Amino acid sequence: MYIEKAIKGETVSFEWMHCDANKKNIPCEVQLALLPEDKNPRIYASIVDITIRNETREKLKQQNKKLAFQNEEIEKRANELTITNRELKKTNNELDRFVYSASHDLRAPLKSLLGLSDIVKEGMDPDNIIQMEQMDMMKKSIIKLDDFIEDILQYSRNSRTEVIQEDINFEETLQNFIKEHEHMNGTNEIKLNVDIQQDIKFVSDKRRIKVVLTNLISNALKYKDLSKENQVVSIDIQCSKDKALIRIKDNGIGMSTQDKEKIFEMFYRATKISEGSGLGLYIVKETLDKLKGTITVQSELGKGTTFNVSLPNQLTVLI
Numbered sequence: 001m002y003i004e005k006a007i008k009g010e011t012v013s014f015e016w017m018h019c020d021a022n023k024k025n026i027p028c029e030v031q032l033a034l035l036p037e038d039k040n041p042r043i044y045a046s047i048v049d050i051t052i053r054n055e056t057r058e059k060l061k062q063q064n065k066k067l068a069f070q071n072e073e074i075e076k077r078a079n080e081l082t083i084t085n086r087e088l089k090k091t092n093n094e095l096d097r098f099v100y101s102a103s104h105d106l107r108a109p110l111k112s113l114l115g116l117s118d119i120v121k122e123g124m125d126p127d128n129i130i131q132m133e134q135m136d137m138m139k140k141s142i143i144k145l146d147d148f149i150e151d152i153l154q155y156s157r158n159s160r161t162e163v164i165q166e167d168i169n170f171e172e173t174l175q176n177f178i179k180e181h182e183h184m185n186g187t188n189e190i191k192l193n194v195d196i197q198q199d200i201k202f203v204s205d206k207r208r209i210k211v212v213l214t215n216l217i218s219n220a221l222k223y224k225d226l227s228k229e230n231q232v233v234s235i236d237i238q239c240s241k242d243k244a245l246i247r248i249k250d251n252g253i254g255m256s257t258q259d260k261e262k263i264f265e266m267f268y269r270a271t272k273i274s275e276g277s278g279l280g281l282y283i284v285k286e287t288l289d290k291l292k293g294t295i296t297v298q299s300e301l302g303k304g305t306t307f308n309v310s311l312p313n314q315l316t317v318l319i
């Protein structure tokens with residue numbers, strides 16, 4: 001049948017199993033073609049051993065099967081990951097909402113406790129020093145708890161809410177901070193040097209900037225070095241078209257190199273002086289991440305600490 005076709009002039013190609021002298025089967029490809037311009041029809045036959053080709057084809061088939069299976073597995077894993085991711089986001093959101101509303105609701109009874117403790121103290125005998133001291137201790141504990149809740153609220157607000165773009169007046173923000181912290185314990189002896197260079201519009205998120213400044217400045221005031229005669233905190237802010245460079249420098253107790261590396265971690269406190277929760281700088285870092293800003297610290301034990309913040313001017317984003 002193949003030869004008939006070849007005689008008709010068709011090019012014929014087929015696979016054939018050749019049995020060699022040792023009775024070994026060798027797969028071959030045979031091609032038949034009619035030789036041109038010959039009086040008697042003559043056929044040219046080429047026989048090629050295709051053992052290796054067949055083996056390679058078989059291997060490729062197996063590889064393809066494996067790849068198809070792996071692809072299916074990867075697709076399955078990707079789908080599972082998408083579902084897990086969605087569930088995690090949902091749980092995260094719910095947790096954030098829970099933390100926010102629980103913290104928010106805890107504050108009201110604390111505020112009323114604070115008010116009540118003032119009233120009770122007013123009615124107390126001022127000569128009963130022990131009772132007066134106990135009352136002060138109670139008030140201090142309430143304030144500490146309230147500060148902790150405020151930290152949690154700040155963290156939660158930062159992670160839940162979008163960044164707002166509004167005009168920032170650094171002078172006004174700082175004056176407000178100074179007014180609010182006038183009565184902070186033991187800050188009267190500290191000299192506050194403020195130098196603000198802002199002759200350009202600066203756009204960022206007011207609330208978040210307040211969180212950053214408040215935490216850094218109150219740390220600078222809190223970790224003062226009582227052994228030094230002149231306690232100084234300097235705040236320098238320089239605004240440009242691209243960014244604001246904020247430097248908060250104190251000559252307080254400073255930090256060791258090991259502590260310096262950990263202070264941005266959650267709940268880390270480098271000194272026993274701290275009565276805080278160790279959340280402040282963690283919140284500062286998270287907040288700056290949202291604002292696409294950066295923070296670095298230089299500090300030396302016994303000498304003082306300087307925090308440098310770089311904050312992008314969102315004005316360039318708006319244009």
Ligand SMILES: Nc1ncnc2c1ncn2[C@@H]1O[C@H](COP(=O)(O)OP(=O)(O)OP(=O)(O)O)[C@@H](O)[C@H]1O
Nearest residue numbers: 219220223263269270271274276277278279280281
């Ligand atoms: N200006 C500073 N000088 C010396 N130590 C500092 C200064 N700022 C921060 N620290 C150290 O870094 C630690 C972490 O600071 P952070 O503001 O996160 O927590 P905190 O002040 O202890 O508590 P919180 O801010 O939550 O009330 C502090 O406990 C303190 O040991």
Ligand SMILES: [Mg+2]
Nearest residue numbers: 219276280281
């Ligand atoms: Mg702090």
